[in-house]
Amino acid sequence: MLEAWEFIVRRPELLAEWVLAHLWIIFVAVIIAVFLGAFLGIFITGKGREQIADTTLYLAEIVMTIPSLALFGLLMLLLGSIGLKSIGFLPAVIALIVYGQLPILRNTYTAIRAVDPAMVEAGRGMGMTERQILFKIELPLAVPVIMAGIRTSIVLLIGIATIAAFIGASGLGVPIFRGIRNARMDLILIGGISVSVLALLVDGLMSLVERRITPKGLKVGRQ
Amino acid sequence: MIKLEKVTKVYADGTRAVNGMNFEVEQGELCVFLGPSGCGKTTTMKMINRLIPITSGNIYIDGVDNTKINASELRRNIGYAIQEIGLFPHLTVGQNIETVPVLKGWSKSQRRERAEELLELVRMKPSEFIDKYPNELSGGQRQRVGVARALGADPPILLMDEPFGAIDPINRVELQSEFLKIQQKIKKTIIFVTHDIYEAIKMGDRIALMKDGKLVQYDTPADLLYQPKDEFVEGFVGADRALKGLQLLRVKEVMTGTYTTANIEEKAEVVRKRMEAEGIDLLPVVDNSGRFAGSVSISDIMSSSRAANVKDVMNQSEATSDVNAVLNEALSLMLSSGLKTLPIVGEDNRLAGILTFDAIQEALHEAVKAGGTK
Numbered sequence: 001m002l003e004a005w006e007f008i009v010r011r012p013e014l015l016a017e018w019v020l021a022h023l024w025i026i027f028v029a030v031i032i033a034v035f036l037g038a039f040l041g042i043f044i045t046g047k048g049r050e051q052i053a054d055t056t057l058y059l060a061e062i063v064m065t066i067p068s069l070a071l072f073g074l075l076m077l078l079l080g081s082i083g084l085k086s087i088g089f090l091p092a093v094i095a096l097i098v099y100g101q102l103p104i105l106r107n108t109y110t111a112i113r114a115v116d117p118a119m120v121e122a123g124r125g126m127g128m129t130e131r132q133i134l135f136k137i138e139l140p141l142a143v144p145v146i147m148a149g150i151r152t153s154i155v156l157l158i159g160i161a162t163i164a165a166f167i168g169a170s171g172l173g174v175p176i177f178r179g180i181r182n183a184r185m186d187l188i189l190i191g192g193i194s195v196s197v198l199a200l201l202v203d204g205l206m207s208l209v210e211r212r213i214t215p216k217g218l219k220v221g222r223q
Numbered sequence: 224m225i226k227l228e229k230v231t232k233v234y235a236d237g238t239r240a241v242n243g244m245n246f247e248v249e250q251g252e253l254c255v256f257l258g259p260s261g262c263g264k265t266t267t268m269k270m271i272n273r274l275i276p277i278t279s280g281n282i283y284i285d286g287v288d289n290t291k292i293n294a295s296e297l298r299r300n301i302g303y304a305i306q307e308i309g310l311f312p313h314l315t316v317g318q319n320i321e322t323v324p325v326l327k328g329w330s331k332s333q334r335r336e337r338a339e340e341l342l343e344l345v346r347m348k349p350s351e352f353i354d355k356y357p358n359e360l361s362g363g364q365r366q367r368v369g370v371a372r373a374l375g376a377d378p379p380i381l382l383m384d385e386p387f388g389a390i391d392p393i394n395r396v397e398l399q400s401e402f403l404k405i406q407q408k409i410k411k412t413i414i415f416v417t418h419d420i421y422e423a424i425k426m427g428d429r430i431a432l433m434k435d436g437k438l439v440q441y442d443t444p445a446d447l448l449y450q451p452k453d454e455f456v457e458g459f460v461g462a463d464r465a466l467k468g469l470q471l472l473r474v475k476e477v478m479t480g481t482y483t484t485a486n487i488e489e490k491a492e493v494v495r496k497r498m499e500a501e502g503i504d505l506l507p508v509v510d511n512s513g514r515f516a517g518s519v520s521i522s523d524i525m526s527s528s529r530a531a532n533v534k535d536v537m538n539q540s541e542a543t544s545d546v547n548a549v550l551n552e553a554l555s556l557m558l559s560s561g562l563k564t565l566p567i568v569g570e571d572n573r574l575a576g577i578l579t580f581d582a583i584q585e586a587l588h589e590a591v592k593a594g595g596t597k
Binding site for chain 1: 272274294295296297298299300303305306308309310311312313314315322323326356357358359372375382
């Protein structure tokens with residue numbers, strides 16, 4: 001423990017570099033995962049797409065069961081075989097996007113499906129087009145649940161991103177792997193504790209964001 | 224205004240929900256679709272604004288076939304209020320009411336003005352409610368906002384699907400009466416779906432009674448009550464149709480208009496002598512501008528000092544009824560308050576007359592007789 005502290009004091013720039021690299025990979029992955037997941041989630045709620053929805057959600061669940069170490073390895077080989085950069089940032093981001101899909105996709109789908117049909121009928125009955133129903137009624141009402149999905153996804157990815165070090169990406173996985181290889185307790189502690197602290201911080205931040213963008217009318221109630 | 228021609232709806236599973244429906248709703252009329260559940264009343268209504276596509280037949284709105292109009296465009300010109308109210312919880316009361324005006328592209332100030340006007344109409348203070356959210360309102364208030372929203376862009380036609388269905392009975396009666404008052408002002412063409420015969424009789428200018436997707440009888444409430452076309456109608460109307468007729472009469476049609484009153488400034492002793500001379504034991508009291516102030520009885524006066532004025536001895540907390548109230552509400556009030564004569568007030572709380580049991584009985588008897596001989 002003391003050694004870990006001494007290391008941080010001695011080489012703060014190294015820790016900062018790992019943390020920033022870690023956050024950067026997650027940031028890029030999450031942004032893409034959110035758009036992809038939300039878009040897919042909205043798409044599969046469409047009329048007559050129940051079959052597609054079931055299949056998509058099932059696939060997303062299967063992906064979650066693949067061990068992350070194996071997925072990183074698989075991507076490395078796959079990207080290499082099609083001539084793309086097979087180690088480092090790119091495969092790491094792709095793997096995280098894939099892993100981050102399920103919570104976002106499932107929550108978007110569930111939240112939109114859960115919107116009171118009376119609400120949708122009222123909108124349609126007043127002359128809203130299907131697009132207006134989606135953007136003016138369904139999505140605003142689904143925001144809290146979609147946000148919860150994004151939050152789950154981010155916390156999940158912060159942990160998984162450590163394994164990205166295995167395929168040569170930077171981040172807090174680097175000190176952990178280095179610590180394991182060289183039997184350096186201090187490095188393992190630095191990596192592990194930083195990941196936990198990061199996850200807690202980001203989770204707290206996201207809960208603030210979540211509360212902020214939840215429509216006010218959904219938060220108030222008669223006492 | 225709205226004309227249905229051989230309107231038929233067959234669902235994919237072969238159910239004939241509506242079967243060759245023919246009738247017309249006149250401009251400014253409130254037409255109630257009445258019938259047991261599954262009779263096709265809601266389906267018929269939803270074919271008017273094309274929420275449910277028609278299988279065969281035609282619906283004309285102002286002479287235009289409704290399938291020739293763009294569906295969204297059509298719906299923006301037909302107000303729509305539903306049982307679950309369907310207020311959008313993420314929008315304020317004002318934004319909810321402005322829904323259709325926004326869709327129609329009204330300017331911001333125009334929309335706001337309209338929302339305030341409509342809140343006034345449904346008797347909710349705009350400054351207090353316009354920025355509230357639906358979750359902060361009571362059931363009755365939400366229902367009022369639902370009605371205001373349906374009137375948002377001032378559509379000539381309103382479709383209302385059991386609009387007061389989710390409200391407790393006491394508030395429902397009040398909302399119905401209020402809505403009738405509003406309708407007197409706005410004169411919209413309204414389709415009003417209900418399965419409640421009392422509501423139908425109270426609200427409707429005409430009632431379309433349906434069964435198994437067919438129109439059984441299309442008549443005024445009085446004709447439906449007193450001249451049922453067949454056994455189904457008779458059964459649906461019920462054996463107590465004379466009592467239901469109470470709903471058809473307004474207090475103003477039955478009350479005694481001219482009546483002795485006392486003034487608050489009068490000497491109690493003088494009033495007592497007048498009451499004794501005319502053989503009356505309860506007298507309504509009015510203030511100097513004719514507003515109802517209370518009632519005074521001979522015993523009230525007897526038990527007070529000789530020098531007292533009427534206002535010192537009168538009973539202020541007397542029940543009253545509005546001239547436009549439905550007769551059964553007034554009767555119910557008389558029964559529950561134990562009053563033999565009920566003071567009736569008009570606009571501005573001015574005394575308009577009194578209502579007695581004798582007058583009610585006579586009016587009902589007349590109605591049944593007239594219905595039976597028509």
